[in-house]
Amino acid sequence: MPTVSMTVNGKQVSGEVEARTLLAQFIRENLELTGTHIGCDTSQCGACVVHVNGSSVKSCTMLAVEADGADVTTIEGLAMDGDTLHPMQEAFRDNHGLQCGFCTPGMVMSAIDLVDRNPNPTDSEIRDWLEGNICRCTGYHNIVKSIAAGAAAMRGQKAAAE
Amino acid sequence: MYDFSFQSPASAADAASALGAAEDGKILAGGQTLLPTMKQRLAMPSDLISLKGCRDLVGISSDGSTLTIGAMTTHGAVAASTEVAKAIPALSALAGGIGDPQVRNRGTLGGSLANNDPAADYPAAVLGLGATVVTTKREIAADDYFQGMFETALDDDEIITAVRFPIPQAAGYAKFDNPASRYALVGVFVAKTAAGPRVAVTGAGQGGVFRASDIEGQIASGQEPNSASIDEGELNGDIHASPAYRKHLIGVMAKRALASAG
Ligand SMILES: Cc1cc2nc3c(=O)[nH]c(=O)nc-3n(C[C@H](O)[C@H](O)[C@H](O)COP(=O)(O)OP(=O)(O)OC[C@H]3O[C@@H](n4cnc5c(N)ncnc54)[C@H](O)[C@@H]3O)c2cc1C
Ligand code: FES
Ligand code: FES
Numbered sequence: 001m002p003t004v005s006m007t008v009n010g011k012q013v014s015g016e017v018e019a020r021t022l023l024a025q026f027i028r029e030n031l032e033l034t035g036t037h038i039g040c041d042t043s044q045c046g047a048c049v050v051h052v053n054g055s056s057v058k059s060c061t062m063l064a065v066e067a068d069g070a071d072v073t074t075i076e077g078l079a080m081d082g083d084t085l086h087p088m089q090e091a092f093r094d095n096h097g098l099q100c101g102f103c104t105p106g107m108v109m110s111a112i113d114l115v116d117r118n119p120n121p122t123d124s125e126i127r128d129w130l131e132g133n134i135c136r137c138t139g140y141h142n143i144v145k146s147i148a149a150g151a152a153a154m155r156g157q158k159a160a161a162e
Numbered sequence: 163m164y165d166f167s168f169q170s171p172a173s174a175a176d177a178a179s180a181l182g183a184a185e186d187g188k189i190l191a192g193g194q195t196l197l198p199t200m201k202q203r204l205a206m207p208s209d210l211i212s213l214k215g216c217r218d219l220v221g222i223s224s225d226g227s228t229l230t231i232g233a234m235t236t237h238g239a240v241a242a243s244t245e246v247a248k249a250i251p252a253l254s255a256l257a258g259g260i261g262d263p264q265v266r267n268r269g270t271l272g273g274s275l276a277n278n279d280p281a282a283d284y285p286a287a288v289l290g291l292g293a294t295v296v297t298t299k300r301e302i303a304a305d306d307y308f309q310g311m312f313e314t315a316l317d318d319d320e321i322i323t324a325v326r327f328p329i330p331q332a333a334g335y336a337k338f339d340n341p342a343s344r345y346a347l348v349g350v351f352v353a354k355t356a357a358g359p360r361v362a363v364t365g366a367g368q369g370g371v372f373r374a375s376d377i378e379g380q381i382a383s384g385q386e387p388n389s390a391s392i393d394e395g396e397l398n399g400d401i402h403a404s405p406a407y408r409k410h411l412i413g414v415m416a417k418r419a420l421a422s423a424g
Contacts, residue, residue: 019166020163020165020200022197041198043198055267057264057267058264062193062197110264131263131344132262133262
């Protein structure tokens with residue numbers, strides 16, 4: 001069986017996997033990081049979105065062997081010291097951006113990739129960007145609000161750091 | 163998904179020999195079509211040969227008359243490229259309208275063309291611009307490359323390495339997307355070239371992407387494009403749109419594509 005090694009949330013990990021193991025399965029089953037969800041079998045829902053080398057991807061549509069050597073961030077890697085949420089997570093909490101929470105990890109990971117590329121997105125840019133993230137509960141309105149607020153908080157954090 | 167053996171060669175030439183040697187091998191590019199197909203067991207290759215290590219297949223360059231894009235260049239990289247935006251802005255917009263951001267971060271030009279989905283976007287640009295598909299064996303003109311739904315001129319052990327797009331005087335792409343998948347219900351690419359206009363239609367034809375020569379003639383003679391002469395019997399009908407509706411959309415999308423070409 002192939003062996004893969006990668007950095008996940010800042011930690012070096014490795015494991016033996018079947019070639020057909022999806023990155024999502026490796027994250028959930030081998031690493032036991034179950035924040036990354038699997039909501040479909042057709043690459044359409046976005047519950048499984050993680051960052052690979054800084055870009056958001058659907059971890060259900062990438063083989064673990066394809067991520068060999070990569071730098072991966074999952075939802076668990078955002079609040080690094082455990083207690084302080086990432087500003088985007090905080091914004092989802094403050095703006096009621098979730099109901100059941102199933103889509104939320106993917107929404108948050110997707111949103112952070114958007115803000116990394118476009119620090120001040122308009123509501124319509126946010127809605128466009130969410131094409132690949134499906135939510136059965138919220139009707140999206142509060143998700144868009146959360147992402148706009150999260151973007152503002154991320155801008156503030158960046159300005160403070162400079 | 164059934165298991166397979168996995169290889170990751172470092173060049174397109176090595177990948178082509180691995181593909182030739184495998185019992186029932188398949189190339190893995192971005193995996194955005196192949197992996198979902200394998201999950202459904204519609205494909206069950208014995209070997210997957212990944213192109214991710216083939217650095218020779220990635221990149222965008224322009225010499226002022228031709229824009230060359232490597233087969234492994236992602237849709238996202240094409241959409242974000244200033245080189246592409248300068249040479250063929252319609253191509254940037256097309257790439258930026260494929261699927262969703264995560265599909266664009268992984269999906270590639272070569273994968274889209276090898277797959278030749280009848281509702282895919284890139285085939286319209288490649289045929290509309292009269293591009294050349296460069297492979298590990300030869301160069302194939304767009305007019306000879308697309309051979310029907312999911313069919314191409316590629317041999318079993320042939321790999322697309324790059325596409326060369328001649329830079330047109332102007333070009334535009336308009337797609338009426340399927341609201342669920344974002345694939346084209348109908349997409350029309352119009353290019354104004356020194357040799358006259360070229361018009362390619364995706365999403366509508368039973369045989370996949372096709373050139374609409376009557377619309378090319380209308381544009382050449384300064385008329386407003388219309389789809390009156392398109393044979394409805396050659397068009398797709400499904401739960402999303404009937405052949406008659408698709409025929410109508412071809413005219414509407416041609417007008418919009420022409421207007422966006424300016
Ligand atoms: C949710 C979703 C929405 C989508 N929406 C759209 C859309 O709106 N418009 C659109 O056009 N597409 C859409 N796609 C498809 C997407 O563009 C794919 O990225 C593309 O069709 C395949 O590219 P890939 O790099 O992922 O190829 P893969 O899936 O890796 O491969 C596809 C096929 O091509 C072969 N192949 C790959 N590269 C080469 C090569 N260089 N030489 C020879 N053979 C090769 C493979 O063996 C395989 O048979 C969508 C996909 C998803 C999952
Ligand atoms: S689980 Fe639905 S897109 Fe990955
Ligand atoms: S909060 Fe339930 S699916 Fe989005």
